Amino acid sequence: MKILVxxxxxxxxxxxxxxxxxxxxxxxxxxxxxVMAPAWCRPLLSRMPEVNEALSMPLGHGAxxxxxxxxxxxxxxxxxxxxxxxxxxxxxSALVPFxxxxxxxxxxxxxxxxxxxxxxxxxxxxxxxxxxxxxVALAYDKAQINSAADLPQPLLWPRLQVSGAEKTATASxxxxxxxxxxxxxxxxxxxxPAKRWPHYHYAVLAQKLIDEGAQIVxxxxxxxxxxxxxxxxxxxxxSRAHCRNLAGETQLEQAVILLAHCRAVISNDSGLxxxxxxxxxxxxxxxxxxxxxxxxxxxxxxRVIRLITGYHKVRKGDAExxxxxxxxxxxxxxxxxxxxxxxxxxxxxxxRS
Numbered sequence: 001m002k003i004l005v006x007x008x009x010x011x012x013x014x015x016x017x018x019x020x021x022x023x024x025x026x027x028x029x030x031x032x033x034x035v036m037a038p039a040w041c042r043p044l045l046s047r048m049p050e051v052n053e054a055l056s057m058p059l060g061h062g063a064x065x066x067x068x069x070x071x072x073x074x075x076x077x078x079x080x081x082x083x084x085x086x087x088x089x090x091x092x093s094a095l096v097p098f099x100x101x102x103x104x105x106x107x108x109x110x111x112x113x114x115x116x117x118x119x120x121x122x123x124x125x126x127x128x129x130x131x132x133x134x135x136v137a138l139a140y141d142k143a144q145i146n147s148a149a150d151l152p153q154p155l156l157w158p159r160l161q162v163s164g165a166e167k168t169a170t171a172s173x174x175x176x177x178x179x180x181x182x183x184x185x186x187x188x189x190x191x192x193p194a195k196r197w198p199h200y201h202y203a204v205l206a207q208k209l210i211d212e213g214a215q216i217v218x219x220x221x222x223x224x225x226x227x228x229x230x231x232x233x234x235x236x237x238x239s240r241a242h243c244r245n246l247a248g249e250t251q252l253e254q255a256v257i258l259l260a261h262c263r264a265v266i267s268n269d270s271g272l273x274x275x276x277x278x279x280x281x282x283x284x285x286x287x288x289x290x291x292x293x294x295x296x297x298x299x300x301x302x303r304v305i306r307l308i309t310g311y312h313k314v315r316k317g318d319a320e321x322x323x324x325x326x327x328x329x330x331x332x333x334x335x336x337x338x339x340x341x342x343x344x345x346x347x348x349x350x351x352r353s
Contacts, residue, residue: 001028004081004102006057006093007037007045010190011271012295013131014041015158015278017087019298020135021050022156024085027139034079036096043253044275047160064092073099085138086117106138131295132157157298158278162260170257174250180215180242184259184276186267187231188224188247193322196268197286197330199227203234204332205266206243210235215242217262219255219272222248264339269295277302282342284335288327303338305330 003024008014014037021033035045036055045054058072059065073096082104084097089110097105098116106119114120121138127147128134136155137145145151176182187202189195206216218228228245235243250258256275259265264282267273269290276283277297285297287306296304308326 001031001083002079002081003031003033004055004076004079004084004097004100005033005035006084006086006088006096007035007041008087009038011044012274013087014044015271015274016132016295016298017135018048018050018158018160018278019132019156020085020087020139021048022159023136023139025050026156034081040252043251043256044160047162047256048158049161066095069095070099072096073101076100076102086113087135087138091116108134108138129293132298155298158274159280160256160260160275160278162257162279166257167261170254171261174244174246174254174258176217176244176258177215177242180213181263182217182258182261183209183214184217184219184262184265184267184281185231186219186265186270186272186276187227188220188272189268189270194324195270195288195290195327196227196323197288197327198321198323199230200234201328201330201332201335202231202266205335206231207235207239208332208336210239210242214263216244217258218243218245218247219250219259220247224248264343266335266339273297282339284338284342286327286330286335288324301342303342305334305338 008017024031024033032052033050034053034055035051036057039056042054045051059068077100081100081102084102084105086094086097086107089108091111091113094107094113094116104119105117107117108121108123121142128137132155133148133151136151185202187196187199209216218231220228224247228247232240232243232245259276259281260279262281265276266284267276269287273285274297277299280299280301283297283299283302285302285304287304291311292304292306307329
C-alpha cells in the first residue's frame, strides 16, 4: 500500500502527526508512507523511520494557488498512491490528493470538503479531546472509532531518532563542554510573551543549575535572541561562560540533535517543547493561558506545570512586560523541585534497565 499524507504546517502539529504514521505502519507493515509538507519539516520527517520520503509543499501558508496545486497533484499520479490522509482542515489542503486521483482520500470534514475527500469524518471535539487522538483516529475505519475511548491503547507517541555520534559531533561543532551536562532552555513562544515564562525566572533557574555543574543552552529562533540575551546578562559574570545563547544560531536539524543531547529541557508551550518530548528527554513544560488539555507534551518523561485551568484569552493589562500573571506566579523553586524529581525518577529507571 502506498500512502500520501498532507502534513501540518506547524512544528508541534507535525510532531504529533507522527503518531498517525506510527499507527499506520503498525496496522500495515508493508505500507510506504510519503508526507507532503513545507520544506522546513524535512529535518523532522527524516528522523521518523515510518516516513519513506518527505515531499516539499512549495506553496506558502494561506495561498490557494489552484493552478499550482493542480500541477502538483498531476505530477503525483504516476506514484500510484492508494490512500491519502489530509491532516490540515483547510479546503486547499485537500486539493493535491484530489488532483492526483488518489482513490481513497481521508480527513476530517473541515472546510466542507465533500467531493475533495471521499472518506469524510465529522469531528465531535468532545469525543476526541486531544489533537493526537484526532490524527490517530484517521488510521482506522470510521465505523470502528466513535471516540478516543475506542482507540487501541497505549497510543504510539512521537519518537524521533538521533544517534550518539550526531550528538557528540554537533556539541563539539558549537564548542559545548563535554565536562558539564547540557540543560536546554526553550524560552520563546510563537505567539509572543504571554505564553513565555519570564526571562528573570529562567535566569534564576540557570544560575542554580550552573552552580550545580550544568551548562545551559538556550534554543529558539532569531526573534528569541533578545530573550536569550536577557537571560544571559542576568547571570553572575563568572557564570556566563557556562550559558550559550544559540537562539537564531542553529538550523532546525542542529537544534533537534542538541536537544537530544540534553540531560533535561525546560520549555514554554512551543514547537520545541514537542520536539523535546518526541526525543524522550526529561522535560518540564510551563503553561500559562494556553492549555495542555489539547496539545500536551507526549512523553512519560514530561511534567507540566500550570497554575490555572481552562483556556484564557489574554487581555491588555493581564501581564507584566507582556508575561501572563499565571506564568509569573510559577516560581523558579517550583520548577527546580519538579526537575529534581523528574531527574531522580529518570535515573532510577536507567539504573533498572
